[in-house]
Each structure stands twice: as C-alpha cells, then as structure tokens.
Amino acid sequence: MAASFSWIRPEPHGIHIVPADCWVDPSRAVDKALVTHGHADHARGGHDQTVATPETLAIMKLRYATSAGATPVAYGETIRLPGGVDATYVPAGHVLGSAQILLEHAGERVVVTGDYKRRADPTCAPFEVTKCDIFITEATFGLPLFTHPPIEEEMAKLLERLAAHPDRCVLVGAYALGKAQRVIAELRRAGHRDPIYLHGAMEKMCRLYEEHGVDLGELRLVADYSKDDMRGAVVVCPPSALNDRWSRRLPDPITAMASGWMRVRQRARQRNVELPLVISDHADWGELTRTIEEVAAQENWITHGREDALLRWCQLHQRRARALALAGYEDEDD
Amino acid sequence: MEEFAALVDALVYTRSRNEKLRLIAEYLRATPDPDRGWALAALSDGLDFPAVKSSTIRNLMQERVDPVLWTLSRDFVGDTAETASLLWPAPADPPSPPSVSETVELLSAMTRKSVVTELPRLLDRLDASGRYALLKLATGGMRIGVSSRLAKTAFAQAFDVSVDEVEEYWHGLQPPYAELFDWAAHGKPPPDTENLPTFRPFMLAHPLEDTVVDLADYAAEWKWDGIRVQLVRAGGETRLYSRSGDDISATFPELLDVLPFNAVLDGELLVRGSVQGGEEGGAASFNALQQRLGRKTVSKKMLTEYPAFVRLYDALIVEGDDLRERAWTARRSRLEALMARLPDSHFDISSVVEARDFEHLAQIREGSRDDAIEGLMLKRKDSPYIAGRRVGYWYKWKRDPLLVDCVLMYAQRGSGKRSSFYSDYTFGCWDGDPDQGADLLPVGKAYSGFTDEELKKLDRHVRQNTVNRFGPVRETDRSLVFEVAFDSVHESRRHKSGLAMRFPRIRRIRWDKPPHEADRIEALRLLIRD
Numbered sequence: 001m002a003a004s005f006s007w008i009r010p011e012p013h014g015i016h017i018v019p020a021d022c023w024v025d026p027s028r029a030v031d032k033a034l035v036t037h038g039h040a041d042h043a044r045g046g047h048d049q050t051v052a053t054p055e056t057l058a059i060m061k062l063r064y065a066t067s068a069g070a071t072p073v074a075y076g077e078t079i080r081l082p083g084g085v086d087a088t089y090v091p092a093g094h095v096l097g098s099a100q101i102l103l104e105h106a107g108e109r110v111v112v113t114g115d116y117k118r119r120a121d122p123t124c125a126p127f128e129v130t131k132c133d134i135f136i137t138e139a140t141f142g143l144p145l146f147t148h149p150p151i152e153e154e155m156a157k158l159l160e161r162l163a164a165h166p167d168r169c170v171l172v173g174a175y176a177l178g179k180a181q182r183v184i185a186e187l188r189r190a191g192h193r194d195p196i197y198l199h200g201a202m203e204k205m206c207r208l209y210e211e212h213g214v215d216l217g218e219l220r221l222v223a224d225y226s227k228d229d230m231r232g233a234v235v236v237c238p239p240s241a242l243n244d245r246w247s248r249r250l251p252d253p254i255t256a257m258a259s260g261w262m263r264v265r266q267r268a269r270q271r272n273v274e275l276p277l278v279i280s281d282h283a284d285w286g287e288l289t290r291t292i293e294e295v296a297a298q299e300n301w302i303t304h305g306r307e308d309a310l311l312r313w314c315q316l317h318q319r320r321a322r323a324l325a326l327a328g329y330e331d332e333d334d
Numbered sequence: 335m336e337e338f339a340a341l342v343d344a345l346v347y348t349r350s351r352n353e354k355l356r357l358i359a360e361y362l363r364a365t366p367d368p369d370r371g372w373a374l375a376a377l378s379d380g381l382d383f384p385a386v387k388s389s390t391i392r393n394l395m396q397e398r399v400d401p402v403l404w405t406l407s408r409d410f411v412g413d414t415a416e417t418a419s420l421l422w423p424a425p426a427d428p429p430s431p432p433s434v435s436e437t438v439e440l441l442s443a444m445t446r447k448s449v450v451t452e453l454p455r456l457l458d459r460l461d462a463s464g465r466y467a468l469l470k471l472a473t474g475g476m477r478i479g480v481s482s483r484l485a486k487t488a489f490a491q492a493f494d495v496s497v498d499e500v501e502e503y504w505h506g507l508q509p510p511y512a513e514l515f516d517w518a519a520h521g522k523p524p525p526d527t528e529n530l531p532t533f534r535p536f537m538l539a540h541p542l543e544d545t546v547v548d549l550a551d552y553a554a555e556w557k558w559d560g561i562r563v564q565l566v567r568a569g570g571e572t573r574l575y576s577r578s579g580d581d582i583s584a585t586f587p588e589l590l591d592v593l594p595f596n597a598v599l600d601g602e603l604l605v606r607g608s609v610q611g612g613e614e615g616g617a618a619s620f621n622a623l624q625q626r627l628g629r630k631t632v633s634k635k636m637l638t639e640y641p642a643f644v645r646l647y648d649a650l651i652v653e654g655d656d657l658r659e660r661a662w663t664a665r666r667s668r669l670e671a672l673m674a675r676l677p678d679s680h681f682d683i684s685s686v687v688e689a690r691d692f693e694h695l696a697q698i699r700e701g702s703r704d705d706a707i708e709g710l711m712l713k714r715k716d717s718p719y720i721a722g723r724r725v726g727y728w729y730k731w732k733r734d735p736l737l738v739d740c741v742l743m744y745a746q747r748g749s750g751k752r753s754s755f756y757s758d759y760t761f762g763c764w765d766g767d768p769d770q771g772a773d774l775l776p777v778g779k780a781y782s783g784f785t786d787e788e789l790k791k792l793d794r795h796v797r798q799n800t801v802n803r804f805g806p807v808r809e810t811d812r813s814l815v816f817e818v819a820f821d822s823v824h825e826s827r828r829h830k831s832g833l834a835m836r837f838p839r840i841r842r843i844r845w846d847k848p849p850h851e852a853d854r855i856e857a858l859r860l861l862i863r864d
Binding site: 143144145147263264265266267268269270272273274275276306308309312313316 | 343346347348349399400402403406407410411412413416417420421466479752753754755
C-alpha cells in the first residue's frame, strides 16, 4: 500500500514531495518550501521560494525581514506544483494563517496538518476535517492525560486572581505568536475591558493580528508606564521573560503561564509558575484521536510530540500508523 | 477534602517559604479538629495506610487505561499519584467529597482485598485536584515542597507557640495530634513526654566551606562514616532513632538492653571491624553497616557477623537532667564521666582531635587516609544543643572527594521537580584501552551536582543522542564525559564492573573532553581502600 505513495517521502529535515521537488515545513533552507504556519520550528527563513497563506507570509516577513520568492495561497485555494501535484491550503485552527496542506497526486490524497487544534479560537479560522488517504498529524499533546479544559474556566481563574489582588498584576507568559493574542482576545470575550500591558517583544505581532482584523482592545507597552499604572492589570510577556529581571519593573507580579503543559503540576513548578493556565493551541488527546477517526485515512503518519502513545492508540483501534523521525521540531512553549 | 486539596494545590505552586507558612497556618486555624490534625500529619511525617501502595494505584489504573498508555503517561508526568488523578475516568455523578477525617477513616479500613473496590469509590467522589490530594495522602510522602519542619513551623505560627516546643512534644504523639491542638489552640497544659522514650530533634552542622575557625573556640572530632542515631531510655524502655526520627529499634535489638540508666544520647551507629579508628577498637566501613540497615528482623548470623555499637558524640539528657542548654564542654565532660557506666561492648566515645591551630588541623584532615572517616566536625565549645542547623555552632568539614572521568551511557527521567527531564545518569569507565576496542562498563549512577540550566542542556543532549530505548531508559551514543566526584569506592557484585561508588555526583560536565580520554576501570580500582 505505502509503495503507491512513493511520491511523498518523510526525510529527517522535512516532508519531501518528490515529483515537485518541494518540501513541507523543512527545517533547513531549500529551493521551494510549503509552510503550514509561522512558528519558528515550521517556518524557517532562507528558502528561495515560500508558499504559504498571506497571513503566514506576513508573519514570516515580520520575523525574517524578507519576502523574496513568496507565493500567497488563500484558504481553499489550490495551486499546481511541478510534476502534477496539487496543493490546497485548509484552515488548521492553530494560529493566525495556519493551514493544513492537502496534497493530491495521481488520485491520491495526503494531508499534512502542521500544528492544529479543534477548539474555537477568536483569532483564527477553525480547523476543517479533510478526508484523505494519508494523514500526517502532529502529536504534541499525544498522551491521554492531556485534556485541555474549556478556555472560559481558565479565563475565570485568571480574572478571579486579578480581582483578589488589586495591588498586584498578573503576568501571563504566553508564546508571542498566537497564544498571546488568543489570551488577549479571550479576555476581551470574557468582558475584561481594561488596558492590557505588553512586553516589547509582543507588540509587533499584536499589531499584525489587529491589521488582520483581530480586535484586541486597548494595548499598552510596559515600557511606557509606571509600576502604579499596572496595579490590578494583566501583563503579557513571552515565557522566557517570566523569571527574567525585566519583570522587576512590575507591581509584585503573580506569575501565570498559558500553556498546555500546565496540566502537569511539576511542569508548572519547573517554570516557577504560581497560576497555571491550561491553554493550548494544539489538539489535546481527545481531539487528536477524534480527528484521526474523522479523516479516516488508510494510514496515519505521526510527526512530532508524544508519537509513541498515539501510535499505540492507532494500534489498539486497528488503524495503520507510523512515526516519522523528523528533526528540528521542538516542544515549543505552548 | 476540598479545602485540603486547595491547600495542596496552592502549596505546589508557591515558591516563597513565608507564603507557604501563611497558607498552612491559615488552613490550620480555619479547619476543625480532627481534620486539621490529619492534614498536619499528611504534610509532615506522612500517614501510612498499608493497603494503599503505589502499586495499588498502578493496578487500578491498568484496569481502566491501556497499560502501555499508562506507562507512557506515568513516565512523562513522573508521579504515579498525579498521573492517576489526571487519567481517572470522569465519574457520572457530581463530586461529593468526604472530609479529611472520613477519608482517613475509609483508607484505614481498607484491606488489600477491599482496596480494589473501595479506593475507586472514593476517587469517584472527587475532582482531579481532590484525587491528587487523596492519592498523595494515601500513599504517604506528599513531596510538594513542604518539609516536616516547615509544617511544624507553620503550626507554631498558626497558634503563636514556639516551634522548639512543638518539636519536643511531637514525637511522643500520634496523628491527629489531639493533645498538641488542645495545648496550642485550646490553651490546655502541654503533653507530658518526660516518661516516654521519645525522639529529640538532632543538632545539625553546616558545611564549613571557606570559613576559618579559631581552635580556641572550637573543638574538633572525626566525622565517622556510619549513621547518626539517638539512643533514648525512659519509662523502662530503650529506643533507637535515625537522623530523621524514625524508630529503628527493631533493626538493632542488641542495643536495646545495654543502656543502664535513663538518658538521651547522640552518636554514630557503626558495626565492629578494623577500619574506622583502629586504635580505639575499630569499626567496619559503611559498606559493612549497610548489611544491617533497613531490616525488619535480624538473624543471629547478622548479629554475630556485624555486631553494632554506638560511638557517642553528645549527651542531651542524663537521668532527668536536661543538658541541652549547657555548653558543649559541660556536656562533653558529663559524657566522658558516663563512659565508665556503659559497657565497652556496645559503646565508645568519639575522641577529640587535638591540633595546634587551624592549619595543623587542615594537615591532619588531609592526612586521614582512613577510608571510613568522612572528615572533621567542628563544634563551638560554648554551643548549646539546639534542634536543627544554627549558623556558627557546628560545622562539618568533609574530606575532598575523589574524582574520576566517566562517560555517560544511560539516562532516565527524573521525578518530582525534574519530572520529564532526563536527569538520572548511569556512567561508565573503560575496561581497558578504548583505542584497542575496550568497552565501557557502568560504574555508577548520579542525579545531582548540576544546575537547572545544565540539566536542560543534558536533557537535550540525551534526547538528541539516543541510540536505544528500553522503556523509560535511553541509551546514549557515549559521547559525553562527566567528571564524577564520590566519597569512596568499594568492591561490589551488583555491577558488572565489580565496583560501587559511594555518593557519586556530577562535579563537572566535560563538554570539551573526548570520551576515549575518560578513565579506565583499573584507575578506579586503585582507589579502593577496604
């Protein structure tokens, strides 16, 4: 069976579309790259040609200050690659601009998910189930213990803590692309109208989201305000700044982190987090397994994360699966 | 149970010691008896429910979750109780949490047979946080960054009493410590401990490091390589306690009828042999003592082959006379005078090391090649006997460790704070010339000596250089050298190399050193001294 799919090959540094000589999310510079989304472990700079959604290209331009050889593809649009391969970009629900890539060749359909989630997210288009023959899925939270709670519960925890300490601030560590904007948008949805303060590293990405029509309410830069201004406020920073000297300028911050890993107590402790917020932009165990069932592929290829457990699940449910040893994907601070 | 679970969660996520004290104290004030007593027991010494073990939980889970998925999850989380609390199937009914007392009652009533049905029933009454708190409480040892001492300090803070007094009464009492709460919270007279053979907390030493002391003010003693014990006789009974206050009387029955008067004595437990302090009728190495440790029953053969005795350091109480507030010199003379009344067969006294000055003492320490001497103790001559570690009174001045360069061979994930990091390392030395094809043989295992930053790098190294996986263990490509520090090395049949190290720890990570330049087994063998 797999032999008939010889046109698509997993290699250590990416997925190779052989007849087109293109790569999906390659971890090193190539001639032509199809990129699923803007996170650094998927979108590297330096490719001669990059095919991605306009939003992802804008994010890459912001990060790598280059847009040479960029080919935008809108959601639902199909482009023809050399060698008779069609590529269609389908929303993945992960971050702004994130896409699954449907590849079709000689009547065979392959979907590469990149990273994805199934939960509603006010900052990006929702995941669409796409039937296929080979489903190449992520498995970041591929262990049955990962069940992301409803985001409303996590927001309530945050706002409750904020209200209980009007003299302090809640400092939320959140991945700069995607998570930060989602947390802000969800705070707005929960009725929080106060200005939200940003670490300088967050500013440009938030502006980019706003330019793409995501309303984030009033945002202020920490650097422009005094300690007293920020009492009782939410401050958002990259996870790396949580325990950094930078946070000394804040009014006695309560350290929070928005990440799927916060489900495990010791993970929160390792990061000195006092208020863990279990918020992830990846599919949890239930979403991963449900999606495998819904796309009903003949074969599932598991790219990165807890691939052992998802493989086992496939085995228990009589679904063909294999783990791909791709280099360079990391457990991001999600 | 909800309040207790909330306390446990808050403690898990709190870094500040003061904040932890405040949280526990607040809970102890707000919670009724006897719930708070049970909670205090859980947070300090832990509770013991013989029917509920880690393996019980594992078995329950494996009936509900695929065993492979369970193992992978447990391996990732690094904690059985937490993994189970997360993976427990959500019950159909809404939670109806029991009180802490009811929980303790139910857990105590469980047998190895009934636990299989009763524990799930209890788990079904709780949410994920409650399940975590329950399983932690049920299996003893919360491991949430709260020491027994911290819990007692919080108790003292809650009711504005002295923590030293709390320590004093503590060991004569049983959970839920009704008498302790009666005294501290309800103003009743303190518990009577004078006629009970209870444990008195040890006085401990700080590492000397760069401090230099004046020998006019400090006395020096050898630091013997056994285990620190307290021998207590009161109310017609003798008991032996370990450093942590565990009653180890049953393991050393020969010491229970040799103390002819009421006393609380502090000393080093050793077994007879010819290594340690030969001139005073010596003791065997720690290796020999190890044969006797941790046994619930002792055979005649053990008693004859490894007879135990106590080398005395200090006298806390003698015949009703509490010496703890007196100076070390006064306690020492009292102890010396006592020796005539104690049988030589089971007691000797740790001699004072005489030196002209600090520099001379340093020479003596350097020159002590006796493998079973760990170093020196320096005790301020006017120091009272105070529970715990107090700066400036007692110092330990350990011998410089032995060093050897080893190659990382296997790594395993840690637990607790290090869960999901590869933090336990097995390393080896070359069994010959590596350039002639000699192989590495494992010589030890270490999981300390590196910073959190270094741990992250090591974890990455392991993940990126894995050549084989055996369950939770990864075999690496043998490309990284550790400088390993250890206190001594012994013959051992447990390892293929025939050697076992004592207290191995990573001293330096030699990212720069090529593995073939690491040490050979024969170099390590030369360091054996018993």
